[in-house]
Amino acid sequence: MAVSSMKIALAGNPNVGKSTLFNALTGSKQHVGNWPGKTVEKKEGQLYIAGQEVIVVDLPGTYSLTAYSIEEVISRDFIVHERPGVVVAVVDAVNLERNLYLVTQLLELQVPVVIALNMSDIAQSRGFHIDTGKLSVQLGGVPVIKTIGTRGVGVDALKTAIQQLASPTVKQAASIDYDPNLEREIQQLEATIQAIPALAGQYVPRWLAIKLLEEDEDIVARLSAYPALLTQATEAAGRIEAATDDDAETLITDGRYGFINTVISGALYRPQVAVETRSDKLDRILTHKYYGVPIFLLMMWVVFQMTANVSAPMLDWVDGIISGPITHWVTALLGLLGLESTWVSSLLLDGVIPGVGGVLVFVPVLTTLYLAIGALEDSGYMARAAFVMDRVMRAMGLHGKSFLPMLVGFGCTVPAVYATRTLENESDRKLTGFLVTFMSCGARLPVYLVIGAAFFGARSGNLIFGLYILGIAIALLTGWGLKRTVYRNKPPQPFVMELPPYRAPRLRDVWRQTWERTSEFVRKAGTIILFSTMVIWLLMAIPARGEGEFNDVAPENSVFGVVSQVAAPIFEPAGFGDWQATGSLITGFVAKEVIIGSLSQIYVGEAETVDAVDEPMPTLTEDAAFIGSSFVDAAVLTVQEVVNIVPRTLNLVPFVQIPEADFLGIAGDEADTTALEAALTQAYTPLAAVAFSVFILLYTPCMATVAAMRQEFGRQFVFYQIAYTFGIAWLAAVVVFQGGTLLGFGG
Amino acid sequence: MTFQQQARDAIRDSGGRITPQREILFDLLSHVEEDIDADGLYRLAAQQDPNISLPTVYRTLNTLEDAEVIASQYVSTDHERKVYRVNDKKDVFHFTCSRCGKVTQVTSHLVDKLRQELGSQIGADVLTVCMCAGGLCEDCRKEAQIMTLDQLQNGQPAKVVKITGKGAVRRRLMDMGLVRGVQVEMVKAAPMGDPVDYLVRGYHLSLRKSEAQMIEIDLG
Numbered sequence: 031m032a033v034s035s036m037k038i039a040l041a042g043n044p045n046v047g048k049s050t051l052f053n054a055l056t057g058s059k060q061h062v063g064n065w066p067g068k069t070v071e072k073k074e075g076q077l078y079i080a081g082q083e084v085i086v087v088d089l090p091g092t093y094s095l096t097a098y099s100i101e102e103v104i105s106r107d108f109i110v111h112e113r114p115g116v117v118v119a120v121v122d123a124v125n126l127e128r129n130l131y132l133v134t135q136l137l138e139l140q141v142p143v144v145i146a147l148n149m150s151d152i153a154q155s156r157g158f159h160i161d162t163g164k165l166s167v168q169l170g171g172v173p174v175i176k177t178i179g180t181r182g183v184g185v186d187a188l189k190t191a192i193q194q195l196a197s198p199t200v201k202q203a204a205s206i207d208y209d210p211n212l213e214r215e216i217q218q219l220e221a222t223i224q225a226i227p228a229l230a231g232q233y234v235p236r237w238l239a240i241k242l243l244e245e246d247e248d249i250v251a252r253l254s255a256y257p258a259l260l261t262q263a264t265e266a267a268g269r270i271e272a273a274t275d276d277d278a279e280t281l282i283t284d285g286r287y288g289f290i291n292t293v294i295s296g297a298l299y300r301p302q303v304a305v306e307t308r309s310d311k312l313d314r315i316l317t318h319k320y321y322g323v324p325i326f327l328l329m330m331w332v333v334f335q336m337t338a339n340v341s342a343p344m345l346d347w348v349d350g351i352i353s354g355p356i357t358h359w360v361t362a363l364l365g366l367l368g369l370e371s372t373w374v375s376s377l378l379l380d381g382v383i384p385g386v387g388g389v390l391v392f393v394p395v396l397t398t399l400y401l402a403i404g405a406l407e408d409s410g411y412m413a414r415a416a417f418v419m420d421r422v423m424r425a426m427g428l429h430g431k432s433f434l435p436m437l438v439g440f441g442c443t444v445p446a447v448y449a450t451r452t453l454e455n456e457s458d459r460k461l462t463g464f465l466v467t468f469m470s471c472g473a474r475l476p477v478y479l480v481i482g483a484a485f486f487g488a489r490s491g492n493l494i495f496g497l498y499i500l501g502i503a504i505a506l507l508t509g510w511g512l513k514r515t516v517y518r519n520k521p522p523q524p525f526v527m528e529l530p531p532y533r534a535p536r537l538r539d540v541w542r543q544t545w546e547r548t549s550e551f552v553r554k555a556g557t558i559i560l561f562s563t564m565v566i567w568l569l570m571a572i573p574a575r576g577e578g579e580f581n582d583v584a585p586e587n588s589v590f591g592v593v594s595q596v597a598a599p600i601f602e603p604a605g606f607g608d609w610q611a612t613g614s615l616i617t618g619f620v621a622k623e624v625i626i627g628s629l630s631q632i633y634v635g636e637a638e639t640v641d642a643v644d645e646p647m648p649t650l651t652e653d654a655a656f657i658g659s660s661f662v663d664a665a666v667l668t669v670q671e672v673v674n675i676v677p678r679t680l681n682l683v684p685f686v687q688i689p690e691a692d693f694l695g696i697a698g699d700e701a702d703t704t705a706l707e708a709a710l711t712q713a714y715t716p717l718a719a720v721a722f723s724v725f726i727l728l729y730t731p732c733m734a735t736v737a738a739m740r741q742e743f744g745r746q747f748v749f750y751q752i753a754y755t756f757g758i759a760w761l762a763a764v765v766v767f768q769g770g771t772l773l774g775f776g777g
Numbered sequence: 778m779t780f781q782q783q784a785r786d787a788i789r790d791s792g793g794r795i796t797p798q799r800e801i802l803f804d805l806l807s808h809v810e811e812d813i814d815a816d817g818l819y820r821l822a823a824q825q826d827p828n829i830s831l832p833t834v835y836r837t838l839n840t841l842e843d844a845e846v847i848a849s850q851y852v853s854t855d856h857e858r859k860v861y862r863v864n865d866k867k868d869v870f871h872f873t874c875s876r877c878g879k880v881t882q883v884t885s886h887l888v889d890k891l892r893q894e895l896g897s898q899i900g901a902d903v904l905t906v907c908m909c910a911g912g913l914c915e916d917c918r919k920e921a922q923i924m925t926l927d928q929l930q931n932g933q934p935a936k937v938v939k940i941t942g943k944g945a946v947r948r949r950l951m952d953m954g955l956v957r958g959v960q961v962e963m964v965k966a967a968p969m970g971d972p973v974d975y976l977v978r979g980y981h982l983s984l985r986k987s988e989a990q991m992i993e994i995d996l997g
C-alpha cells in the first residue's frame with residue numbers, strides 16, 4: 031500500500047480536552063485555518079508515528095452527528111467523504127454515557143475508532159473506576175486508552191493504538207441492537223442503497239439508511255435526485271410508527287443509548303452516593319438566586335475594566351515607540367537615501383507608519399480582552415453567564431448565548447460577528463449579529479478617550495460610560511422592535527446547553543488562543559487598516575482645487591477635503607457640520623480607530639509643519655534606553671491598573687472612597703493634552719463633541735465588520751444594517767445636539 | 778298516571794299478575810336516583826323480600842321495557858352492562874370511566890339532531906339511538922395527568938417517559954441523553970426562575986421551561 035501520509039481525525043463533545051490532546055499529539059506543528067467556505071475553525075497538525083507522517087485534523091466539538099448545527103455537518107462530512115484512517119474519539123471519563131453517544135455514531139460510520147478516555151485524573155479523584163479492557167471488549171474491539179491531556183499521559187499509548195488500528199486487518203465489530211421493526215426496515219433500505227452504485231460508493235449504506243429513517247434534513251436534501259429512495263424511506267418510517275407506536279427517531283436514539291448501557295455495564299463503577307463536587311459548590315454561589323446576577327455584573331465589570339484600562343499603559347508604550355524611535359529611524363534612513371521631504375518620505379511617515387501604528391496599538395487591547403474571555407470560557411463561567419442571563423436576553427428576543435457575542439462586541443465587532451456562530455439558529459445569529467455593532471467596540475474607545483480628555487478632562491469617564499450604556503439601550507430597543515416586526519413569526523429558539531464543570535483555566539491554553547485570535551486580527555483586519563490608511567493618505571495628497579501639487583496640498587483642497595465638504599451639511603443639525611468632522615467619519619468607515627488618526631492628520635498635520643523644531647536626533651542608545659525604560663513603566667502601570675480594579679469596583683458602592691494605587695507617582699498628571707485635543711476644543715462646543723461621540727458609537731460599522739457580516743449573513747443583511755445604523759446614529763446625534771441646545775447646554 | 782299505574786297496566790296487558798314482589802320492583806324503579814342494572818335492582822329488592830328471584834326481575838324488566846314504560850341503555854363501549862330507568866323519553870346516555878368504572882349520565886341536543894338526520898337519510902322514523910361514551914372521568918384525569926419536567930420540584934428524582942413535540946429541539950434533547958427511562962433530577966432554577974439546571978446521566982443540562990415542557994416524566 032502506497033501510503034502517502036495517513037489522515038486521522040479527532041472527534042469529541044465540546045470541552046472534553048480535544049484541543050489539549052491535539053496539542054499534546056502534534057506539539058507546535060499545527061496550522062489553524064477555516065473549513066472551506068465556513069467560518070468554523072479548522073486545526074490541522076502533524077505527528078510522526080514510527081517515523082511515518084500522520085496528519086491530524088481536529089474536528090469541531092459536537093454532541094452528535096445530526097444536521098443540528100454547521101459543526102455537526104462539517105464533522106460528519108469530513109468522516110464520510112475524506113474517510114480518515116482512524117478517528118480518535120476523545121471521551122470525557124467523568125461523563126461517559128453522553129460522550130459515548132457520539133462514539134455510537136462514529137461506529138455506524140464504520141471508521142476505525144480509538145477512544146481516548148480523557149480526564150481520567152478527574153474520574154479517579156471522584157472515585158470512578160473504569161475497566162478499559164472490558165469497555166473495549168463490549169465495544170466490539172474499539173481500543174480504549176486512558177489519557178490525561180493536560181499532562182500528556184497516555185499519548186504514547188494512543189499513538190501505538192492508532193498505528194495498530196491503521197492496519198487494514200483489524201476489524202471492529204460493534205453492533206447496536208435496534209428494535210426489530212426498525213432493524214427490518216434499516217436492512218431493506220440498506221439493500222436498496224447497496225443497489226445504487228453512486229450512493230453505495232460514497233456512503234456507508236447502513237448509516238445512510240439510518241439517516242434517512244431519522245429524516246435528517248441535510249441528507250434528504252442531498253439525495254433529492256433519488257425520489258424513489260426517499261419515498262421508500264418515508265413509507266418505512268410510517269410502517270415503523272404504525273407497528274411500534276413510536277417514531278423511528280425515538281427508536282434509534284433509544285437503541286444507541288441502550289447499546290451504551292450494555293457497553294458500560296460492569297465496566298464503569300460510579301460511587302453510589304452522589305458527592306457534591308467542588309463545581310457544584312461553586313455553582314451554588316455563582317448561579318445563586320440572589321448573588322447570581324450581581325456576581326455576573328461584577329465579572330462583566332472586571333472584563334470591562336481590563337479592556338478599558340489595563341491595556342492602556344501598554345498601548346501608550348507601543349504608541350510611544352512608533353511615534354518616537356521608529357519614526358526617527360525611518361527619517362534617518364530616508365535621509366541616508368536622500369529621500370527626505372519627497373512623496374516617498376511622506377507616504378512612509380504619514381501613511382505607512384501611522385497605519386502600522388493603528389494596527390499595533392490595537393494589539394494590547396485585544397490581547398487583554400481575549401485573555402479575559404478565554405479565562406471566562408475555559409473556567410466554565412461563560413455557560414453560567416448564559417444561564418443567568420437567558421431570561422433577560424430572551425426578553426430582547428435573543429438567546430442566553432447571544433450574551434457572548436455581545437460581550438465580545440465590546441472588544442471588537444469583527445470577532446463578535448464570528449462569535450455569533452455559537453448560536454445554533456440562523457435567526458438568533460442574524461439578530462445578534464445585527465445588534466452586536468451597538469456594543470461599543472474597543473476601536474471606538476480611543477476616540478472617546480481623546481474627545482473625553484479634550485472636553486471633559488477628569489470627567490471623561492462619565493461620557494464614556496454613558497456612551498456604552500446608550501449603545502446597550504439602542505441595542506435593546508432595536509432588538510425589541512425587530513422581534514415585534516421582522517422576527518414576529520419566528521418560533522422561539524431552543525436553549526439546550528450543557529453546564530460544564532468549573533475548571534481552573536490553564537494560562538498556557540488561554541494564552542495560545544489569545545495569540546491565535548490576536549494575530550488573526552493583525553493579519554486580516556491589519557491589512558485592511560494599513561491599506562485604508564494609505565488610501566486616505568493618497569486622497570489627501572491629490573489636489574482637487576486651488577493651488578498645490580501632488581503631496582503638497584492643503585487638506586481642504588485635496589480630493590478628500592472636497593468630498594468631505596460636499597457631505598458635511600448633512601451633519602449641520604447635529605452640530606458638527608464641518609468638513610473635518612465629516613472627513614474623519616468617512617475614514618472611520620474604514621476603521622473606527624482611524625478617526626483619531628485622520629483628525630490629527632487634518633488638524634495637527636497642518637500644525638506640525640509650523641513648529642518643525644530642530645530637536646537633536648536621539649542616538650540609538652538613547653532610543654534603546656527609552657524603549658526599555660518606558661516598557662518597565664508600562665509594565666508597572668499595567669500591574670497598577672490590575673490592582674486598581676479593586677478600589678474602582680469598591681468605589682462603585684456609595685460613600686466608599688478608596689484611593690487608587692499610584693506606583694510611579696504620576697496619577698493625575700494629565701497635563702500633556704495633545705495638540706489634537708487642543709485643536710478639537712477650539713473647533714467644537716462640548717455639546718457638539720458629545721453628539722459627535724454618539725454618532726461614532728452608533729453609525730455604520732467599519733469595513734472589516736461589514737466584510738465579516740457579509741460573509742456570515744449575506745448582502746441583504748449588510749445593506750439593512752448599514753442603512754439602519756446610519757439612520758439611527760444621525761437621529762441620535764441630532765436629538766442630543768438639538769435637545770442639549772434647547773436645555774441650555776449649547777454654550 | 779303514575780309510573781306504578783303504568784307498570785301495573787303493562788304487566789296486566791301482557792297477561793302477568795301483580796304480585797307484592799313486582800310492587801317492590803315498581804317502587805324501587807321509580808325511586809332510584811341513578812340508572813340501575815338488573816343485578817343492582819335484584820339486590821335492592823332482595824333486601825325487602827328475600828323470596829324474590831332474579832328471573833322474576835328480568836322478566837318484569839323486559840315486559841316493562843317492551844311496553845316502553847322503562848327505557849334501557851347499554852353502558853361501557855363493550856356493551857357488557859345494560860341499565861334501566863323510567864322512560865322519560867329523553868335521549869340520555871352514559872359515560873363510563875375506564876379507570877374507576879364510574880358511570881355518568883349525559884345528554885346532548887346533538888342526539889336529537891342525529892335522530893332527525895338519520896331519519897331523513899333512510900326515510901325512517903328513528904325512535905331510539907344507542908350510544909356509549911368511555912374515557913377518563915374528571916377525577917381520574919386529574920390524578921393521572923401526565924407530569925412534565927418543568928413541574929419537577931427541586932431535588933425530586935424522576936424518570937423520562939416520553940419526549941413530545943417535533944423537530945430540532947426534540948432531536949437535541951434526545952441526543953443529550955434524555956430518552957425513555959433515564960433518571961432526571963432538578964437541581965436549580967436560574968436567578969430569574971428560568972432556565973432550569975437538571976442533572977442527567979451525571980452532567981448538568983440547562984433547559985428553558987418551555988423545553989422542559991416537552992418532556993413527560995414519571996415521579997419516583
Ligand SMILES: Nc1nc2c(ncn2[C@@H]2O[C@H](COP(=O)(O)OP(=O)(O)OP(=O)(O)O)[C@@H](O)[C@H]2O)c(=O)[nH]1
Pocket residue numbers: 042043044045046047048049050051090091148149150151152177178179180181408533534535536539
Ligand atoms: N484535569 C484535566 N483537565 C483537562 C484534561 N484535558 C483537558 N483538560 C482541561 O479541560 C479544558 C478543556 O480542554 P480543551 O482542550 O479546550 O477542550 P476542547 O474539547 O478542545 O474544547 P472545545 O474547544 O470547547 O471543544 C481545559 O481547561 C484543559 O486544560 C485532563 O485530562 N485532565
Ligand SMILES: [Zn+2]
Pocket residue numbers: 874875876877878879913914915916917918
Ligand atoms: Zn374515573
Ligand SMILES: [Zn+2]
Pocket residue numbers: 851854856907908909
Ligand atoms: Zn352502544
